Amino acid sequence: MASMTGYTLCAWRQHHQQNAEAVATTLVEHLAALDRHDNAWIYLATPAQLQAQIEPLLASWRENPASLPLFGVPFAVKDNIDVAGWPTTAACPAFAYTAENDAVAVAKLKAAGAVVIGKTNLDQFATGLVGTRSPYGAVSNAFHPDYVSGGSSSGSASVVARGLVGFALGTDTAGSGRVPAGFNNIVGLKPTKGWLSASGVVPACRLNDTLSVFALTVEDAWQVAEIAGGYDATDAYSRPNPALAPATLAQQPRFAIPAQMEFFDDKPAEKAWEQALAQLRLSGASLHPIDFTPFHQLAEQLYAGPWVAERTVAVGAMLQQPEQMDPVVHSIVASGNDYSAVEAFKAEYLRAELSRQIQQTLAPFDALVVPTAPTIHTLQEMKQQPVRFNSQFGTYTNFTNLADLAALALPAPFREDGLPAGITLIAPAWHDRALAAFGVGWQAQLQLPLGATRQPQPNAASLPLSTQHVRLAVVGAHLTGMPLNHQLTQRQAVWVEETRTAACYRLYALANTQPAKPGLAKAQSGAPITVELWDIPLARFGEFVAEIPAPLGIGTLELADGRRVKGFICEPAALSDATDITEFGGWRNWLARKESAHV
Known part of the structure; x- marks a missing residue:
């Protein structure tokens, strides 16, 4: 069998579509080709365990292939996340147990056709940003x-x-889903807390954990998160998406960056950051230095204060067996016993105050951009300063979950020594899709190879239409630059494109409207009319519609390419004294004609 290395989700789908009945053979052969001495794995599936997952999928595939968007895609699961019938160790053999059920996120991915092929190594009890604190060995770059x-x-x-x-x-508490992505030239999607269920996950800090997704492309990471995510009543900290955030960032986004950068004397990291900033400017973004003090202050709280007691709770009775734990992990987790409930409440008040400052600081911007990590170290260096260097890695990550922010780690220009150097975009909760939309364009712009595979970037991709937004066609006073456009922008609506309707509409200039407005009506004989498409958050759509005065309303429009979207329509009774301006092809052309007539 030809090597399956470096396949994106699309490549896996295309491969299996050619011979779906051979999916079991393909994956068993792929499993056999994996090195069982590779310490990135803690547990690899048996052929029988693969077959048990694949057989029910084949029946569903034969009946309805569209129901399995991840059909036959092999995936890995960090070994603090349950897979039914498999051991969960959290990289601590004495803690190991056999999971009775799949974690909720794993179950959703399996239901979509994905196949778990193995469980992966981690810093013990997810305590570290280094990948060296495991009895199964340190995972190399x-x-x-x-x-x-x-x-x-x-x-x-x-x-x-x-x-x-x-x-x-x-999983990601302090940056565990981002730092490894930055060090290995891949995408790390750290979702908004509560989007992906934590049911079936061994917690590190239950209030500040989230599952994360690693992929070669942003498009793939987003698709996986969309499938794995969603409200789960069995997880007390799960929450539904309020559908208030924008679908994408602005076309020319305003990014905040730290005014004072810290690279710990790592010149290649600093130069790579400067190259990344140059690429951001080329993308059309503007960069705005901000005071990073509250971010640093909040980051320090995660390990240097009572918040570490969350880890103490999570590890529980294992703390009484220090000989069974990594000594660095044990010393960190055990320190949680040194704090009182009074100190914990004070820490929460400080967290809330700093989070509010951070939210206010970021409010004028589309996102914050930081280096994913300010430096990197060798395995030998980590042995000399395990706590200090770990802390350095978290400089630009530790505050994110404490402040309830979403984040996306992206590949960025490499360091001059040939090592990867990523950047991370950070925005308020539920801005995940907006960050991902930018990330798709960023990967297309840089055209870096995929991970360490040397495979080229696939053809330009885009995210699917959002289920949390309404695509709306506007034809008149809500167009860009027009008097009522603010009714869209103040509701986080974003411009998508200019296009035209199908040739079955007529456009009228309505009488006695202020500001002047057109009316669009379907007709047996019509012409294509220019419209703009906007994506408006689902939760803001109703209040937008409530502002629309008679005789206008919202219906379904057909576009020239056959798409159907929501859009402005007009009551027929209002057209009797209106001026038919269909021949002008759009509201702007009509206004330009009127203006030129007065010159």
């Missing part, structure tokens, strides 16, 4: 074996970077 992979989701990032799976699940 995918580009240079002397360097760390980053953690705690080290194994998941490594197997994705080397193209051994289509995607992998990790």
Whole structure:
């Protein structure tokens, strides 16, 4: 069998579509080709365990292939996430148990056709950003074996970077879903807390954990998160998407960046950051330095204060067996016993105050951009300063979950020494899709190879139409630059494109409207009319419609390419004294004609 290394989700789908009945043979052969001594893996499936997953999928595939968007895609799961019938260790053999059920996110991915092929190594109890604190061995960087992979989701990032799976699940509390992505030239999607269920996940800090997704492309990471996510009543911290955030960032986004950068004397990291900033400017973004003090202050709270007691709760009775734990992990987790309930409440008040400052600081901008990590170290260096260097890695990640922010780690220009150097976009909760939309364009712009596979970027991609937004066609006073456009922009609506309706509409200039408005009506004989498409958050659509005065309303319009979208329509009774301006092809042309007539 030809090598399956470096396949994106699309490539896996195309491969299986050619011979769906051979999916079991394909994946068993792929499994056999994996190195069982590769310490990125803690547990690899048996052929029988693959067959048990695949057989029910084939029946569903034969009946309705569209019901399995991830059919036959192999994926990996960080070993603090349950897979039914498989051991969960959290990288601590003495803690190991056999999971009775799949974690909710794993179950959803399996139901979509994906196949778990193995469970991956991690910093023990997800405590670390380094990938070295595991009895199963330190996971090496995918580009240079002397360097760390980053953690705690080290194994998941490594197997994705080397193209051994289509995607992998990790977890992220302090940056565990981002730092390994940055160190291995892959995408790390850290979702808004509560979007992906934590049911079936061994917690690190339950209030500040989230599952994360590693993939070779943003498009793939987004598709996986969309399938794995959603409200789960069995998870007390799960929450539904309020559908208030924009679908994309602005066409020319305003990005905040730290005014004072810290790279810990790592000149290649600093130069790579400067190259990334140059690429951001080329993309059309403007960069605005901000005071990063509250971000740093909040980041320090995660390990240097009572918040560490969350880890103490999660590890529980294992703390009484220090000989069974990594000594660095044990010392960190045990320190949670040193704090009182009074100190914990004070820490929460400080977190809330700093989070509010951060939210206010970011309010004028589309997102914050930071280096995913300010430096990198070798495996030998980590042995000398394990706590100090781990802390350095979290400089631009530790605050994110404490402040309830979404984040997306992206590949960026490499360091001059050949190691990857990523950037991370950070925005308010539920801005995940907006960040992903920018990330798709960013990968297309840079055209970096996929992970460590040397495979080229696939053809230009785009995210599917959002289920959390309404695509709306506007034809008159709501067009860009027109008097009522603010009714869209103040509701986080974003411009998508200018296009035309099908040739079955007539356009009228309505009488006695202020500001002047057109009326669009379907007719047996018509012409294409220019419209703009906007994506408006689903939860804001109703209040937008409530502002529309008679005789206008919202119906369904047919576009020239056959798409159907919501759009402005007009009551027929209002057209009797209106002026037919269909021949002008659009409202702007009509206004321009009127203006030129007065010159």
